[in-house]
Amino acid sequence: xIIRVWGARGSLSxxxxxxxxxxxxxxxxxxELADGTTLxxxxxxxxxxxxxxxxxxxPGELSxxxxxxxxxxxxxxxxxxxxxxxxxxxxxxxxxxxxxxLRERVSRYLSPPLFPIGLSEAPAEAVFEDxxxxxxxxxxxxxxxxxxxxxxxxxxxxxxxxxxxxxxIPDHEPYLTxxxxxxxEWISGWAxxxxxxxxxxxxxxxxxxxxxxxxxxxxxxxxxxxxxRAAGVRRLAMFHHDPMRSDRELEALYDQVAATVQDDxxxxxxxxxxxxIALGAGSRD
Amino acid sequence: MERKQPDLVLIVARSFATKLATPTLIIDAHxxxxxxxxxxAEVLGRSYVDxxxxxxxxxxxxxxxxxxxxxxxxxxxxxxxxxxLERRPVHDSFFMSGLDGREREITVTAFPLFSHPxxxxxxxxxFWELPAAP
Numbered sequence: 001x002i003i004r005v006w007g008a009r010g011s012l013s014x015x016x017x018x019x020x021x022x023x024x025x026x027x028x029x030x031x032e033l034a035d036g037t038t039l040x041x042x043x044x045x046x047x048x049x050x051x052x053x054x055x056x057x058x059p060g061e062l063s064x065x066x067x068x069x070x071x072x073x074x075x076x077x078x079x080x081x082x083x084x085x086x087x088x089x090x091x092x093x094x095x096x097x098x099x100x101x102l103r104e105r106v107s108r109y110l111s112p113p114l115f116p117i118g119l120s121e122a123p124a125e126a127v128f129e130d131x132x133x134x135x136x137x138x139x140x141x142x143x144x145x146x147x148x149x150x151x152x153x154x155x156x157x158x159x160x161x162x163x164x165x166x167x168x169i170p171d172h173e174p175y176l177t178x179x180x181x182x183x184x185e186w187i188s189g190w191a192x193x194x195x196x197x198x199x200x201x202x203x204x205x206x207x208x209x210x211x212x213x214x215x216x217x218x219x220x221x222x223x224x225x226x227x228x229r230a231a232g233v234r235r236l237a238m239f240h241h242d243p244m245r246s247d248r249e250l251e252a253l254y255d256q257v258a259a260t261v262q263d264d265x266x267x268x269x270x271x272x273x274x275x276x277i278a279l280g281a282g283s284r285d
Numbered sequence: 286m287e288r289k290q291p292d293l294v295l296i297v298a299r300s301f302a303t304k305l306a307t308p309t310l311i312i313d314a315h316x317x318x319x320x321x322x323x324x325x326a327e328v329l330g331r332s333y334v335d336x337x338x339x340x341x342x343x344x345x346x347x348x349x350x351x352x353x354x355x356x357x358x359x360x361x362x363x364x365x366x367x368x369x370l371e372r373r374p375v376h377d378s379f380f381m382s383g384l385d386g387r388e389r390e391i392t393v394t395a396f397p398l399f400s401h402p403x404x405x406x407x408x409x410x411x412f413w414e415l416p417a418a419p
């Protein structure tokens with residue numbers, strides 16, 4: 001599985017000279033599976049450039065797994081080129097709601113007055129489904145979705161292929177409902193991340209910021225590192241960077257996380273646009 | 286490592302219960318006790334740390350729930366059991382024996398915890414000890 005980061009920013013796109021190193025696009029990760037299947041995680045503004053790249057190939061089928069429908073995870077859809085080309089088959093999966101279908105909820109954004117063109121006008125064949133409650137197969141990988149602690153219905157995903165595991169939990173506040181010394185099974189998201197080779201996890205706040213943003217649905221870097229240790233994760237990728245965070249500030253947070261790494265863990269990394277990782281074969285960054 | 290864990294709804298319910306000063310008890314979809322808070326420990330006569338998770342049958346043996354007419358209640362007949370089996374809120378009173386040896390009359394409001402419109406993952410029971418009749 002090759003993992004490519006197209007957007008790692010959280011909450012709001014943050015372009016500019018202070019963020020050019022790690023990027024300002026919001027959440028979007030591409031997975032190239034061993035059998036050639038493309039799987040996309042989230043549709044933040046990073047999916048715009050990914051869509052342009054996908055147009056270089058013949059139209060085909062794509063699965064797009066949405067963790068949730070906050071704008072920073074769907075705002076790129078209106079500019080995702082395959083959606084606006086006939087011949088593409090797009091399967092969108094996301095968390096269920098007791099009141100509206102996934103298509104209806106996504107359409108709230110992709111319709112006037114928030115967007116000039118309605119989703120029903122998209123030429124691609126797009127289907128929207130609640131993600132299955134049991135693990136399912138996409139190409140050569142097995143995907144598992146579970147609800148995690150965040151504001152509103154929100155999934156984390158576990159993608160397993162050829163014995164290697166990526167856990168993707170970009171928006172997550174596990175220590176709102178658990179304590180640092182709780183049994184792991186009572187920590188939100190634990191089963192998704194357990195023994196993962198790589199965990200891409202919410203690392204939005206400093207410890208000081210977190211104190212005044214308790215319950216907003218995001219983690220401090222300290223909590224992200226603690227969660228990774230509790231789950232036995234081999235490597236943590238700091239993800240969902242605060243839009244106010246400069247590259248220099250991110251690197252200072254990295255030092256704080258790196259200092260907590262244990263002997264059985266690899267050094268953490270800061271997710272950045274353009275980062276490419278081959279799971280099991282080391283970073284190709 | 287087995288990766289099983291409770292549904293997030295149970296995790297959040299447990300977290301909520303730890304912060305409540307009202308006695309609160311949580312059972313899972315099998316009817317097994319998975320948590321009660323410190324306020325509940327005052328009524329039940331022992332802390333959750335001491336007792337730990339309990340299967341439904343053990344719960345009956347320990348606390349001997351009875352109707353106000355002193356008829357034994359099965360696990361399925363307690364408010365929590367009814368809420369789980371019939372997927373509806375229940376409010377009722379009954380007698381029980383605390384592990385401190387005291388007999389108590391308690392009033393319980395139990396409601397099912399739905400993670401999906403068609404899936405109950407447990408029941409939260411909030412209860413009060415009624416003062417003994419003069």
